[in-house]
Every structure is written in C-alpha cells, then in structure tokens.
Amino acid sequence: MNTAKTIQTSKAPKSFGFFDFLYKYGTLITIALLIIVFGVMSDSFLQPSNIINILRSISIVTIIAIGITISLSVGGFDLSVGSVASFANALVISMFVWHGQGVWMSIILTILICLTAGIINSFMIVKLKIQDMLLTLAMMFVFQGIAQTYTKGATLSQNMIMPDGSFSTGIISPMFAKIGQVPWIIIIMLVVVAIVHVFLTYTKHGRYMYVIGGNREAAKLSGIPVNKYRVAAYLLSAVFAAIGGIILGARVMTAEVNSGAPYLMDSVAAAYIGFAVLGAGKPNAIGTFVGAVLIGILQNGLVMLSVPYYAMDIVKGTVLAFALAITYYKAK
Template identity: 50%
Template sequence: MNEVVSKQTNRGKGLRPVLGFLNDWGIVLAILALVLFFATTAPTFLQGTNLINILRSISIVTIIAIGLTVSLTVNGFDLSVGSTATLASSFVVSFFVWYSLPLGVSIGLALLLSLSVALVNILLIVWFKIPDLFATLATMFIVEGVAMTYTGGGSISAGMPRLDGTPTFGTIPEAFAKISQAPWIIVIMLVVVAVTHVFLSHTRHGRFLYIIGGNPEAARLTGIRVNRYRALAYLIAGLLAAVGGIL
C-alpha cells in the first residue's frame, strides 16, 4: 500500500513541472498550433499581406485588452473599457468635425475627458469600496448612454451638422486617418505591449501591482500604498481604452 502511494506521489511530483509549463505557456502553444494548422491548410495564410491584415484587425482589441490586463493584476476587472473606447471615439471625431480643433488638441482633449470614466471607477471602487464588477458594470451602461446622447445616437462624419442644426465645416485630418492604417496602428500596438510588459515585469511599481493582486492585506502590511496602486491600475486601463477608441 505504501509503495502504491509512493509511486502516485512521485508521479504527481513529476507532472508538476509539465503542468506548470502548460499553465504559463498553454495559450502561446495553442496560438502556435493554430498558426501551424492554418499554414498547412491555407498556403496563403503566411503571406505578408494576410499577416498585416491580421495584426491590423487585432490592434485595437489588443490595446484595450492590455489595459484590462493591468486592472486584472490588482485582482480587479474593468467592464467599462468598451464604453470608454466608444466615448473617446465620439469625442475626438466631434472635435474635428463640429469644432474644427487641431489634431493634437482634439486627441489630448479626448484622452483627458475619457479618463473621467476611470476617475469615477476609482471613486466607486477604491473610495466607496463597491465591488469592481458592480461599479464598472454601472459605469459601462452610463458611459455608453452618454456617448450615444452626445452623438445623437449615430456616427459623426464630415459635413454632419451639430445636434441643434448648426452647420459644420470641420474635416478629419489626413494624419489622423493614417494612424488607423498599417503599419502605424501595428507599431502603436507593439509599443503599448512592450512598454506595458516592461512596466509590469521589470519595474518596482509593476511588481507592487502583482503583490496587491495576490494579497492586498499583506501588501498593505509591507508598506505598499494599496489604494494608490489600485487607482493607478484603473487609470491605465481607462487610458489604454481611450487610446483604442481613438484608433
């Protein structure tokens, strides 16, 4: 009996490295398997044009998901990132078309105004201690309604009058249109991924986020300002959601 138990224990110990490897790299292996499958079944899959189209199509979602990942490091979850992206998109185009603002001012204002969503989330979650899923679910619907009300329930295009009927003469700058095209949108995505990786894995502040997500009470006892870093995580999530919306 003892020999059977010993064998099972040794077998379990032998499987631990394999299970740990699959836990860390399982998603990457699955993606590589999919790439291999499509490369063998569709010869045109690995052509440069197709790969660029794939990277371009995932760029916006990747940037927003990176921000969501930062909120996950503190054991949180921001459901309002999609609505924040919608709000940022509505703001930046309206600044061009309705108010004829220059490129830098329009993007800067859109980012700043969209960050107000993150500030509301921080107030509800960090200050009032409302569970993040409930708080961000509420802000998701509220912000979506604000965006729809602001645009009149539709999209904004060049020559579209304001909601009160005032004619407009603003246009979308050519430089702004280019950032959503390859290769610029892909470059922006790669920069965001690289910077976030370095921040989370190779800086003290990124490590603090992981520590807070693992055990906030232990983090507090070691002197880490838990509320400040939780607020930072939601601020980054909101900022990257706004960037995705602008793109």
C-alpha cells in the same frame, strides 16, 4: 501499502511535469495548431500581407486589453473599457468635424475627458468600496448612454448632416488618419505593450501593483499606499481604453454608436489568456499580447475559410475555452 505509496510518489512528478508544460505553453501550442490548420486549409493565410492584416486587426484589442491587464494587476477588473472606447471614438471625431480642432488638441482633450471614467470608477470602488465588477458593469451602461447622448445616436463623419439641416464643415486631418494605418497602428500597439511590460516587470511601482493584487492586506502592512495604486490602475485603464477608441476613429474615420462594445469581450479574453502564457500566473503585457494574437488568428482564419458569421462565435468560443482550459489546468 508502502509499495503503493512509493509508486504513487514516483508517478507524481511525471504527471505534474506534463500538465505544468501545458500550463506554461498551452496558449502557444494552440496558436501553433491554428496556424498549421489555417495554413493548410488556406493558401493565403501565411502570406506576409495577411500576417500584417492580423497584427493590424488586433492592435485596438491589445491596447484596450492592456488597460484591463493593469486593473487586474491590483486585483481589480474593469468592464467599462468598451464603452469608454466608444465615447473616445465619438469625442475625437467630433473634435474634428464639429469643433475644427487640430490633431494633438483633439487627442489630448479626448484622453483628458475620458479620464473622468477612471476617476469615477476609482472613487466608487476605492472610497465607497463597491465591488469592482458590479460597479464597472454599471458604468459600462452609463458611458454607453453618455456616448449615445453626445452623438444623439448619429454616426459622426465628415460632411455629416447636422441637426439644423446644414453640413458639418470640420475636416479630419490626414495626419490623424495615418495613426490607424500600417505601420503606425502596429507600432503604437507594440510600443504600448513594451512600455507596460517594462513598467509592471522592472519598476517598483509595477511590483507594488502585483503585491497589491496578490495580497492587499499584506501590501498595506508593508507600507505600500494601496489605494493610490488602485486609483492609478483604473485611471490607466481608462487612458488605454481612450487610446483604443482614438485609434479606432483613425482607422475607420467615423464614429458609430457603441463602436467600442465589440472589443470588450475580446480584450477581456486576451487579458485572461495572458495569465498563463509561459507560466506567468499573473496579468502581464506580453501574455496579453499573445492572447490577442490567438484571438486575431482565430478570427482571420475563420473569415478565410468562409465560416458563416452566425457560426463564428461558436467556433471562436470553443477554441478560446479550449485554450483557457489548457493554460489554467494545473496539476496540484
């Protein structure tokens, strides 16, 4: 019996070390494998122009996912970010083509209006104590409906036909268009990731958010104003969703119905994959960026291999599930 216990004890560290390695580096291993596979199967995958294209494609996902990451840091969750991004996309384009506003006024007004999403979410979650996932799911439909009502279901663009039959006279500024182009779209993404990484990791406010996310009651007993930080988290989530929607508008120069909806699940996946990058074990900006890179590489590679669009979700979902399985499975 003692011999058996000794053997079991001696084997435990090796098993733990192997799975601990997978837990820390599983996402990076998956990215490396995808790069190798796609690089072998497509000559143009590793071209510098395609690398830039991948970074551009994940910029909006990353920014929206950063907002989700902040809400997760306080133990919350925000499913309304896709609809807020759609609303922001419609607002910022309408500021140009309907109201003739300048670049900065359009951006500032859009962010301020979209802050109402964070105010409503935080009030109902923090004050009325509604479960965050259920509330933000409901608000997802609310803001989606607001965006559709605001645009009357139409696609907003320059010279669009107005309800009275005339054409819109507003012009989308060329300066605004540059925000959605390389290198600015990538620079904005990297700046957002860097700022939030420093905020969450090296400031007392970020550490307070992690404490709240880890144990809300303990945070209250230690004197941290828990409700204020939870409100701030949902406000910041709305801000980054709005920024994502604004950049989407600058990239495509139009606002279509539910344009931000496709970014929701990719953003959620990126944020959750980021938990285990380098064994962080918590929501973090660098991990979220790595998660977005994984998703971007996967989507880009599938397109290059001419995988039918109706099969893409199967392949993408399988690989994402595999990556999550590796990064979240940790021997106990």
